[in-house]
Amino acid sequence: MPADKNLRQVLAQPSGARFYRCALQVNPCAYLKRHSKPLPCADEAEYNRLVVEACKASDVEVIGVTDHYRIRESVSLIQAAEAAGLAVLPGFEAETKDGVHFLCLFEPGTEPDQIEAKIHDCGVHSDNEPSPSGKYDCEELLAEAARWGVMCIAAHVTTEKGLLRVLKGQTRARVWRHGSLIACSIPGHTEDTPQEFRDILVNKDVNHRRNRMLAVINAQDISSPADVAKLGAITLIKMSKVGVEGLRQGFIDPATRVRLIGHPEATPHSALLYIGWQGGFLDGSELRLNGNVNVLIGGRGAGKSTLVESVRYALGLSPLGPDAQKNHTGIVQQALRSATRIRLLLRSHRPAEKHYWIERTIPNPPVVKDETGNVLNVRPQDILPGIEIYGQHEIAELARSPEKLTGLLRRFREGDPALENRKSEIRRRLETSRIRILEIRKEIGLVDEKLAGLPALQETLKRFQEAGLESKLKSQTLLVREEKIVATLRDRLLPFQELMAQWRDSLPIDRQFLSTAALDGLPGAAILQRGDAVLEKFNTEAEAALKAMARAIEEAQAGIGRIEHEWQKRKEASTAEIEHILREVQKTVSRLDASEFVRLRKQIEDLQPLSGRRHTLVNGLEAAFQERNSLLLEWEEAKAEFARSLERAAKKVTKKLAGVVRVNVAPGGQRDPLFALLRDEVGGQLQATIERLSGRVDFSLPEFVSACRGGTARLVESFGLTQTQSDRIAKATEETFLKMEELEFPTPTGLQLNLAGEGQPPIWQDLENLSTGQKATAVLLLLLLESEAPLIVDQPEDDLDNRFITEGIVPKIREEKERRQFIFATHNANIPVLGDAELVATLKPDGAGHAAIPPEELGSIDCAAVRDNIGEVLEGGREAFEIRRLKYGY
Structure with missing residues (x-):
């Protein structure tokens, strides 16, 4: 090897x-x-x-x-x-x-x-x-x-x-x-x-x-x-090769191949620079890639799809749809095969240019290494965020999902870059709030269940008191109260013991991020280094405080132990006297059971503190709801802000694709999460309810949840639901309503494609009414816009026609190629020729379950071998052949 x-x-x-x-x-x-x-x-x-x-x-x-x-x-x-x-x-x-x-x-x-x-x-x-x-x-x-x-x-x-x-x-x-x-x-x-x-x-x-x-x-x-x-x-x-042909190709296509000094240079961007295989269908092959447009060509079964899916597998990325996933899994299992090792070289340009190796041996997870081969504790996605890979027909599959189309708009969003993280944090806090509220409600229920028997116990006690038994057994009553107080002493220390355990887990604070090695190369290292002394001092003082707290708890427990020991002696001394009193009382008041009175008094003493506990819980529940209401306001505003950013993104994309594609979004228009929750939590015949709620243009989730809590009549009045369904929904649990408040409705994205020819009045057609090829064209135009991360597409022409490739796709490739890396596997000459590919790589099978990438046949169209391969392998439209006549001389 x-x-x-x-x-x-x-x-x-x-x-x-x-x-x-x-x-x-x-x-x-x-x-x-x-x-x-x-x-x-x-x-x-x-x-x-x-x-x-x-x-x-x-x-x-x-x-x-x-x-x-x-x-x-x-x-x-x-x-x-x-x-x-x-x-x-x-x-x-x-x-x-x-x-x-x-x-x-x-x-x-x-x-x-x-x-x-x-x-x-x-x-x-x-x-x-x-x-x-x-x-x-x-x-x-x-x-x-x-x-x-x-x-x-x-x-x-x-x-x-x-x-x-x-x-x-x-x-x-x-x-x-x-x-x-x-x-x-x-x-x-x-x-x-x-x-x-x-x-x-x-x-x-x-x-x-x-x-x-x-x-x-x-x-x-x-x-x-x-x-x-x-x-x-x-x-x-x-x-790609200095010579007369290189000059000729450059001068034929000066828009992409000629640049005067002082004119804008290429925008720095991330790129996949190299891929190599050990084992599998492409065993021993390697490919050094260009930072701009790369085109993989070759006959069927040459390994183009294997190369594309190799990159996806090595990066640990999953296809978007089930069909694409099935195809990806099949290639990994049958063409790449177990024990095959894939090696990538990535170039990241933020915050500064740096190279990383990605290595993955099937079926193990990917490993990320720095330039010198040191293993890093990061994921490939952290190195190359935003890379997009689409297998055969995957773009057409993507076009069938309005929600997945919305994902394409995310990179065009402007505004708060941390908004999605803020949404995730609010969602997490809402979930924590829901769990806390449900725990408090559950505890209140348990307390109420116990307190439900208190009135009956107090009524029984009243009969004992009327019979004069309490005055005779006053010492027993007081002893029961004392016993409760002694037991409470240790309970009061429990929260501090739990807190101590948490502190022990958190100390000492890790200071590795402030080490000399970690700060190496940072201009402000001298300032940041002082943080190490601050945290070291905190660790020392916190450890001392922890030990002091441990001593305080230990001393308190020892003191409580002495009190318990002393009180136990008092209890034993009092027990003989109380037993004598009980026997005397039993003789004089034969119809009453003195021992029952003792048990009754003890039960009441145990229950009476629960009233205070319930009061505390109720106050806590009220505070939890107040905090949640504030969170819900943040949640609704964050969702609205995100929806507004998507609307702005849609307008931005529409402007960039003026006259070709129009994009629109419908915030809150997709309410399936609510309907799924109703099916799971409420059940019953919900079709009429779903239709009613789907058809409501001004649907407000907070208003709907409020109506659910308000009862049947309010649901009927405010949302026009049937009496039966309103009753079922209103009787749902509080947990259901809390979950309902936390829902976020996906924002579906709609596309329209202009089907008119050049110079003709526009003919706009909605995505769902387009052919498969037209859908793929509209989506691919979005994919080609504004991104610093590579775009890899396997045989896009399978779902496109030549007119859309030449009039829509190729101009965008040429426009974006200096700002982004493209890798296309194709059978169509329009992409490498009209798109002016910087690198054309020919994959050739040997007929024995193996394929190779001949290095002597790599290059651009100024290389004779590349021109020959393009002419032999690829098919193209009239314009592609015309430009080939100019470029190749025939």
């Missing part, structure tokens, strides 16, 4: 397309000498070294070396740059016979002889002129460059010798719209160019409008080390 790769090894693996900082117009030292420009150093070698160092200092990774119709004098600079680890696109700057400059860039490693042959082809055979002109005009040069397989960029188009400056009228428009011209360079940002050129650059000028907007890059002349850091010298271009 191969050793696990460490963090450095994994991060060093290729992960598809990424942005490279490119300086595509670097001049050699000879250019400066030829044009009498000031030299920044003594000789060519020093110039090369300084320029390369300046590139490295500015994080430039790719340069184009483009002297005017020359290559031989660029060789030393090319070699110096390559030796320093830079990728070099060799080439030359051409000037057409109509006076326009173009950059011609060749594949890295192209021999100077090959490039020189193209220079000769342009009609330039001599180095005598500083800046010669070629034999081709603009259109001819563009056509030749396409035939050569090189990248031809219109250089500094808004300045001297630039296409837009030199050419005029129809000639300029024709060249600008030429099919082989896909990129131009300007000195800075488009918004800073002269107004006469700005509309042309942004493709708004009617005479120059192109089917696909030209890529606008920065590639100003670099003729000294200082030029590298100047605005306009560097462009970020996204490629």
